[in-house]
Amino acid sequence: xxxxxxxxxxxxxxxxxxxxxxxxxxxxxxxxxxxxxxxxxxxxxxxxxxxxxxxxxxxxxxxxxxxxxxxxxxxxxxxxxxxxxxxxxxxxxxxxxxxxxxxxxxxxxxxxxxxxxxxxxxxxxxxxxxxxxxxxxxxxxxxxxxxxxxxxxxxxxxxxxxxxxxxxxxxxxxxxxxxxxxxxxxxxxxxxxxxxxxxxxxxxxxxxxxxxxxxxxxxxxxxxxxxxxxxxxxxxxxxxxxxxxxxxxxxxxxxxxxxxxxxxxxxxxxxxxxxxxxxxxxxxxxxxxxxxxxxxxxxxxxxxxxxxxxxxxxxxxxxxxxxxxxxxxxxxxxxxxxxxxxxxxxxxxxxxxxxxxxxxxxxxxxxxxxxxxxxxxxxxxxxxxxxxxxxxxxxxxxxxxxxxxxxxxxxxxxxxxxxxxxxxxxxxxxxxxxxxxxxxxxxxxxxxxxxxxxxxxxxxxxxxxxxxxxxxxxxxxxxx
Amino acid sequence: xxxxxxxxxxxxxxxxxxxxxxxxxxxxxxxxxxxxxxxxxxxxxxxxxxxxxxxxxxxxxxxxxxxxxxxxxxxxxxxxxxxxxxxxxxxxxxxxxxxxxxxxxxxxxxxxxxxxxxxxxxxxxxxxxxxxxxxxxxxxxxxxxxxxxxxxxxxxxxxxxxxxxxxxxxxxxxxxxxxxxxxxxxxxxxxxxxxxxxxxxxxxxxxxxxxxxxxxxxxxxxxxxxxxxxxxxxxxxxxxxxxxxxxxxxxxxxxxxxxxxxx
Amino acid sequence: xxxxxxxxxxxxxxxxxxxxxxxxxxxxxxxxxxxxxxxxxxxxxxxxxxxxxxxxxxxxxxxxxxxxxxxxxxxxxxxxxxxxxxxxxxxxxxxxxxxxxxxxxxxxxxxxxxxxxxxxxxxxxxxxxxxxxxxxxxxxxxxxxxxxxxxxxxxxxxxxxxxxxxxxxxxxxxxxxxxxxxxxxxxxxxxxxxxxxxxxxxxxxxxxxxxxxxxxxxxxxxxxxxxxxxxxxxxxxxxxxxxxxx
Numbered sequence: 006x007x008x009x010x011x012x013x014x015x016x017x018x019x020x021x022x023x024x025x026x027x028x029x030x031x032x033x034x035x036x037x038x039x040x041x042x043x044x045x046x047x048x049x050x051x052x053x054x055x056x057x058x059x060x061x062x063x064x065x066x067x068x069x070x071x072x073x074x075x076x077x078x079x080x081x082x083x084x085x086x087x088x089x090x091x092x093x094x095x096x097x098x099x100x101x102x103x104x105x106x107x108x109x110x111x112x113x114x115x116x117x118x119x120x121x122x123x124x125x126x127x128x129x130x131x132x133x134x135x136x137x138x139x140x141x142x143x144x145x146x147x148x149x150x151x152x153x154x155x156x157x158x159x160x161x162x163x164x165x166x167x168x169x170x171x172x173x174x175x176x177x178x179x180x181x182x183x184x185x186x187x188x189x190x191x192x193x194x195x196x197x198x199x200x201x202x203x204x205x206x207x208x209x210x211x212x213x214x215x216x217x218x219x220x221x222x223x224x225x226x227x228x229x230x231x232x233x234x235x236x237x238x239x240x241x242x243x244x245x246x247x248x249x250x251x252x253x254x255x256x257x258x259x260x261x262x263x264x265x266x267x268x269x270x271x272x273x274x275x276x277x278x279x280x281x282x283x284x285x286x287x288x289x290x291x292x293x294x295x296x297x298x299x300x301x302x303x304x305x306x307x308x309x310x311x312x313x314x315x316x317x318x319x320x321x322x323x324x325x326x327x328x329x330x331x332x333x334x335x336x337x338x339x340x341x342x343x344x345x346x347x348x349x350x351x352x353x354x355x356x357x358x359x360x361x362x363x364x365x366x367x368x369x370x371x372x373x374x375x376x377x378x379x380x381x382x383x384x385x386x387x388x389x390x391x392x393x394x395x396x397x398x399x400x401x402x403x404x405x406x407x408x409x410x411x412x413x414x415x416x417x418x419x420x421x422x423x424x425x426x427x428x429x430x431x432x433x434x435x436x437x438x439x440x441x442x443x444x445x446x447x448x449x450x451x452x453x454x455x456x457x458x459x460x461x462x463x464x465x466x467x468x469x470x471x472x473x474x475x476x477x478x479x480x481x482x483x484x485x
Numbered sequence: 486x487x488x489x490x491x492x493x494x495x496x497x498x499x500x501x502x503x504x505x506x507x508x509x510x511x512x513x514x515x516x517x518x519x520x521x522x523x524x525x526x527x528x529x530x531x532x533x534x535x536x537x538x539x540x541x542x543x544x545x546x547x548x549x550x551x552x553x554x555x556x557x558x559x560x561x562x563x564x565x566x567x568x569x570x571x572x573x574x575x576x577x578x579x580x581x582x583x584x585x586x587x588x589x590x591x592x593x594x595x596x597x598x599x600x601x602x603x604x605x606x607x608x609x610x611x612x613x614x615x616x617x618x619x620x621x622x623x624x625x626x627x628x629x630x631x632x633x634x635x636x637x638x639x640x641x642x643x644x645x646x647x648x649x650x651x652x653x654x655x656x657x658x659x660x661x662x663x664x665x666x667x668x669x670x671x672x673x674x675x676x677x678x679x680x681x682x683x684x685x686x687x688x689x690x691x692x693x694x695x696x697x698x699x700x701x702x703x704x705x706x707x708x709x710x711x712x713x714x715x716x717x718x719x720x721x722x723x724x725x726x727x728x729x730x731x732x733x734x735x736x737x738x739x740x741x742x743x744x745x746x747x748x
Numbered sequence: 749x750x751x752x753x754x755x756x757x758x759x760x761x762x763x764x765x766x767x768x769x770x771x772x773x774x775x776x777x778x779x780x781x782x783x784x785x786x787x788x789x790x791x792x793x794x795x796x797x798x799x800x801x802x803x804x805x806x807x808x809x810x811x812x813x814x815x816x817x818x819x820x821x822x823x824x825x826x827x828x829x830x831x832x833x834x835x836x837x838x839x840x841x842x843x844x845x846x847x848x849x850x851x852x853x854x855x856x857x858x859x860x861x862x863x864x865x866x867x868x869x870x871x872x873x874x875x876x877x878x879x880x881x882x883x884x885x886x887x888x889x890x891x892x893x894x895x896x897x898x899x900x901x902x903x904x905x906x907x908x909x910x911x912x913x914x915x916x917x918x919x920x921x922x923x924x925x926x927x928x929x930x931x932x933x934x935x936x937x938x939x940x941x942x943x944x945x946x947x948x949x950x951x952x953x954x955x956x957x958x959x960x961x962x963x964x965x966x967x968x969x970x971x972x973x974x975x976x977x978x979x980x981x982x983x984x985x986x987x988x989x990x991x992x993x994x
Contacts (some may be wrong), residue, residue: 462517
C-alpha cells in the first residue's frame with residue numbers, strides 16, 4: 006500500500022471538518038465501545054484476563070525461534086507447505102510463483118492487513134489475475150478503489166448512498182440504498198466467485214505451533230468459503246501471530262472477540278491444519294503458509310517497540326481514540342490506523358517516515374485503558390518522540406522554529422534568576438502587544454490557538470506573590 | 486452530588502499529620518493562573534500543614550520530555566530534584582506535572598542509576614493536591630463554600646494517568662451549597678495535550694468543541710477541573726464562544742469560604 | 749534462495765529474542781491427555797437455548813425421533829424448504845432424516861455421494877449436520893471436517909440445522925484446548941478443518957446496520973437430543989459415540 010504518512014496533518018484536518026464522517030465515526034465508536042464493555046463485563050476477571058493475554062504474547066514472542074520451527078514441522082506433517090518471506094517483494098514473488106504453479110486465474114481473498122502491507126492486490130491485478138475481496142467492507146472499498154479505513158469495519162467511512170451508487174455503477178445492478186438488499190447483491194456476486202475461484206488467500210489471526218494450526222476469526226463466512234472451495238489455500242501471516250500452545254490460544258480467544266465486538270466467540274472460527282485429508286469433498290488440495298518478516302524480527306529486538314507486536318487487531322483502541330474519531334483511518338497514511346497504527350506504522354516503515362503520527366496524540370491514555378493485551382501506547386509513543394528528536398537514525402531535519410523555543414525554555418529552567426527575568430521580559434512584551442486585555446499580534450501557532458479560544462494573559466508570576474501569601478497563611482493559621 | 490450541612494468529616498483525626506509540604510507550582514500556574522497557586526497554598530494551610538515554597542523551582546521538564554527532548558528534560562529534571570530534595574512532601578495543583586515526576590522521571594533516568602534512585606525517592610513524596618488531601622491527610626471537608634451548579638472534568642493525566650478519580654469528587658461533595666451535575670463523557674480528552682493543540686489545531690478544536698458542548702448541555706454554571714491546562718483550553722474556548730460557564734480550578738473552590746475574599 | 753530466507757529470518761529472530769530462560773513449553777506431546785470434560789447427559793439444555801436465542805437463532809429439544817420429525821416439519825414450513833443436503837453420518841441415517849424430509853416434500857441430497865455434486869449443494873435451502881461437540885457457555889457447534897462430513901453443508905444453504913446429542917457437550921470455552929488435544933491424539937492429527945459455529949452469518953459493514961446471512965446461513969437451528977432415546981440396537985450409545993468408523 007502506498008505510504009502517505011507525511012500527509013497526516015493535511016488529511017486529518019480535512020477529515021475533521023467532514024461532518025458526515027464525524028457523525029459516522031462517532032456513532033461507530035460509541036457502538037463498539039458499548040459492545041466491548043458488555044463483553045468484558047461477562048468475564049470473571051477482566052483485568053486478570055488482560056494480564057494473562059499480555060503474558061502469553063510476551064512469552065510466545067520471546068520463544069519465537071523455537072515456535073516458528075515447531076509450527077513449520079507440524080504444518081508440514083499435516084501436509085501443508087511453509088514458505089518464509091523476508092520482505093514484501095519476497096512475499097509477492099512466492100505468491101506469484103504459486104499462482105503460476107497452480108494455473109490460477111481467479112483469487113478470492115479474506116480480510117488481511119498483511120496483504121495490504123505487501124501491496125499484493127495491485128501486483129496480482131497487474132499480472133492479469135482476477136482478485137476479489139470477499140469481506141463485505143473490503144469488497145466495497147475494493148470496488149471504490151479505496152483502502153480500508155478501520156481494522157474491523159473497513160468501509161465505515163462510506164454511507165449507504167455511496168455504496169448504492171458504487172454497486173449500481175460497478176456491478177450494473179438497480180439502485181438501492183437498503184443495506185440488506187445491498188448485502189444480498191454482494192452475496193450473490195461473491196458466491197459465484199467463490200464457486201469458480203482457483204485460489205483462496207487469507208491472513209490468519211493466530212497460528213498454533215503445537216499442532217501447526219491456523220486460526221481464522223470472522224462473522225460473515227467468506228473466510229470459510231475461501232478455505233473450503235478453491236483448490237489452493239494460501240495463508241499469509243506475520244511472524245508475531247505464532248503462539249505456542251492451545252492454552253495460549255485459549256487465553257487470546259477469551260480476549261479478541263470480546264474486545265472487537267463484545268462477542269464471546271466470533272460467528273465462525275476456522276481451525277485449519279493442512280489441506281483437506283484423503284476422501285474429503287470440501288477443502289483445498291494444497292495449503293501454503295507464508296511466514297512474513299517485513300521488519301518484525303528487527304522490532305522484536307527493540308525493547309520498547311516490541312510490545313506493539315502483541316496487537317490482536319481487535320480495533321478497541323481505534324474506538325476510543327478522540328484523534329482517530331476525527332481524523333478517520335485514511336489520514337494515517339498506511340495500513341494501520343488509530344493508536345496501534347501510530348505504533349506499527351512508525352515501527353514497520355523507515356524510521357521517521359511516520360513522524361507526524363507520533364505527535365498527533367494528546368497521550369490521553371484511553372487506548373492503553375482498553376487494550377486487551379495491555380499495550381502501553383503512550384509510553385511507546387513517547388519513546389518514538391525521543392528517537393525523532395535524538396536518534397540519528399530517526400531524526401531527519403528539525404525546523405529551527407520547532408526546536409528553538411523549547412531549547413531556550415529548557416535552558417532558562419536551569420537558571421532560576423534568568424527564568425524570573427525572562428518572565429518579566431515576556432510580560433513587557435505582552436504589555437506592548439495587547440490592548441484592553443486582547444492580543445494585537447502573536448507568532449503564527451499561538452495566534453492560531455487564539456482563533457477559537459481566548460488567549461490567556463501572562464500574570465504577575467506566582468513567585469512574586471509568595472512573600473505576601475506566606476505572611477497571610479502563617480499569620481492566619483491560628484484562625485484555621 | 487449535593488453537599489449536606491457543614492460537617493467535620495475528617496477520616497483520621499488522630500493520625501499524625503505531616504509537618505511540611507513544599508509547593509510545586511506548574512509553569513502554567515506560575516505564569517497564567519497564579520491565583521490557583523495561591524488557592525492551593527491556602528487550602529493546604531487550612532488542612533493544617535506548614536507550607537513552604539522552594540524559590541529555585543522552575544519547571545519539571547514535562548514540555549521538553551513530551552516533545553522528545555529527553556536530554557534537555559533530564560537536565561531540567563535534575564535541577565527539579567535538587568530543589569525538592571529536602572522536602573517532606575511535594576504537592577502540585579496538576580495531575581500532568583505530578584505524573585511527569587512520578588511516572589516519567591523513572592523513564593528519563595532509566596540508564597542513570599543514581600538519577601533513578603533520586604527519582605524514586607521524589608516520586609514517593611510527590612502528590613497532586615486532591616489525592617494528597619484525601620489519601621495522605623485523610624481530609625474530605627475543608628469547610629468550603631461555593632454556591633452554584635458545577636460539573637467536574639477529569640483530566641486524562643489525573644484520572645487515567647494517576648488513577649485519581651474519586652478524590653476530587655469526594656472533596657467537591659463536601660463543599661457547601663455546591664450542586665454537582667452530570668458531565669457527559671467526563672473522562673474524554675479535551676484536546677489540549679500541550680503542544681498538540683498548537684501542532685494539530687483543527688483536531689484539537691473539534692475535541693474542545695465537543696467538550697464545551699457537553700459542559701453547556703449539563704446546565705452547569707461552573708466547570709471545575711484539577712488540571713490547569715484543561716482549564717485554559719476549555720475555559721478559553723467557552724469564553725471566546727461567549728458562553729456564561731466559568732472555568733475554575735478545584736483549589737479555588739476548596740479555598741473559598743463564605744464571607745471571605747482571598748483573591 | 750528460499751531456504752536462504754528461512755535461515756536468515758530464524759537467525760534475525762534469534763538475535764532479537766536472545767535465549768529463553770523460562771520454562772519449556774508443553775507443546776510437545778507427553779502422554780495422552782485426558783478425555784474431554786463432557787458434561788453429564790442429564791444436564792438441562794437451558795443455557796444453550798438462552799445463548800442461541802441471544803444470537804437470534806433457534807434451539808429445539810427433541811426427546812425422540814418422532815419429536816425430531818415434528819421439528820423438521822416445522823423448519824421446512826417456516827423456511828419453505830424444497831431442497832436439503834446432509835452429512836453422510838450414522839446419526840442422521842439412524843434418525844431417518846431423509847424419510848422425514850421427503851415426507852414433507854423436500855428433495856434430499858448427500859453431497860458425499862458424488863452424483864449429487866456441488867451444484868446440488870449450491871441450490872439447497874437447508875444443510876443438516878450432526879456435531880462433534882457443543883459448548884454450552886456460548887452456544888457453539890463444533891464440527892470436524894471428515895470424508896462425508898463436508899465443510900460446505902453448513903455453509904452453502906441459507907439454513908443450517910445441527911443435531912447435537914446430550915453426551916457431546918462441554919460446559920465452557922476453556923474446555924476447548926483439552927478437546928482439541930484429545931482429537932489430535934485420538935486420530936493421530938487434527939482434521940483439515942475444525943469449524944466452530946456460533947450463530948449465523950452476519951455483517952454490519954454498511955453503516956453499522958446489522959444484516960444476516962451475508963455469506964453463510966442466515967439462521968441456525970440446533971436440535972438437542974438424548975442418544976439414550978434411540979433404540980439400543982443402533983449401538984449408538986454413549987460409549988461408542990466417539991469411535992464411529994472412519
